[in-house]
Amino acid sequence: MIAELEKQLRRRGRSVVTVHGETPDRERAEAERVFQRGEVQIFLGSINAAGEALTLHRADTCVFVELDWVPAAMHQAEDRGHRAGQTATGYHIISLLAHMPDRQNLDEYVAKVLIEKLANINTILDEKAGIAGRRIEGTDASVRSRVIAALMSEAQRTDVAKNAQVAAMRKRALPRPRKQ
Template identity: 90%
Template sequence: MDQILQTVGREIAGGATSGGIAKAIMGLLSSARKWLGLAKVANPATVDLIDDVVEAKGACLVFAHHRGVIAELEKQLRRRGRSVVTVHGETPDRERAEAERVFQKGEVEIFLGSINAAGEALTLHRADTCVFVELDWVPAAMHQAEDRGHRAGQTAKGYHIITLLAHMPDRQNLDEHVAKVLIEKLANINTILDEKAGIAGRRIEGSDISVRSRVIAALMSEAQRTDVAKNTQVAAARKRARQRSKKQ
């Protein structure tokens, strides 16, 4: 917190805009989250847990957010003699498909992926247990990742999701803060859905458009909402320009 306050002070003194200050703060938060993730991986209890899941179940899905955390976790798991495939943002499509194939065939024990890059277009129902070593700010990203194993073809009686949170008795850490944000976002989504009977499980159309917009806003990150708003404004400006040119 002290470092954030110092950064804000420097940015203000340098004449930074509110956007510049927000960007600097997010950079610090991202760095702090990465180091917290690395600290969790350095704790033997993290690898012990994954090791126990593999020992009992034969396979495990593991997700993290930062590339450095994924790399370090892979190294620790291989030291335990575990077979691992990884998928992250820079993994080519061919290697993604191969990672999916070897995991589903039982040729490796652990599928280790980034929450966003490995959260879509993969079927990994060989595992019935999913471990999150880090969190994402966006509930939809977490949900997409956990659903890689919880999908058609899953034969286990139950699907288990384990989330690892750092705990500091004397203070709230970033893990607890992100978890709180996720819970609040999910509560907002549930409240919105409960306002309109029958929305869950069907397409939202027509008069439901305001509800749909609010659901989308709750699911999106702040950056995504900003991008959508900018694109919408640009599209509207172009439409007005075309209409004026037609009148002329």
């Protein structure tokens, strides 16, 4: 997906740097540097590879063409450009999701799971509910951080089952080779 996006953007005369899971650390740092200096227009990165430990506050828009199962990963990715030192006057987040009428698709399913997870997190934080049978009192940032960390850990464990469901959906959605 990223390779195709990069190709299409370059075809339209845009300057692009790309970071994905196989990008070496040195190239990742160079991509960040040239984007921050304004030497290229577009920083194109996967959520897992570019979602953390990068400063992209020159950005004014963040477009997602994929979603992550974990809300914290999405939040981190959104914050790469929206942070202290941001040079743009505004910051826009756009998520592009595929929609196929009469069929559930992967994007819609992941979005639904993310929304459910965020609703659960908000419910727990709002009610100061306990984690693993313990009641957590207080509303300060450290308590909320511990609650979120516990929830994210649980969410990542349950994602293994979700990934199996996604693999099955992908298999059904892909065109089958014709027998000759």
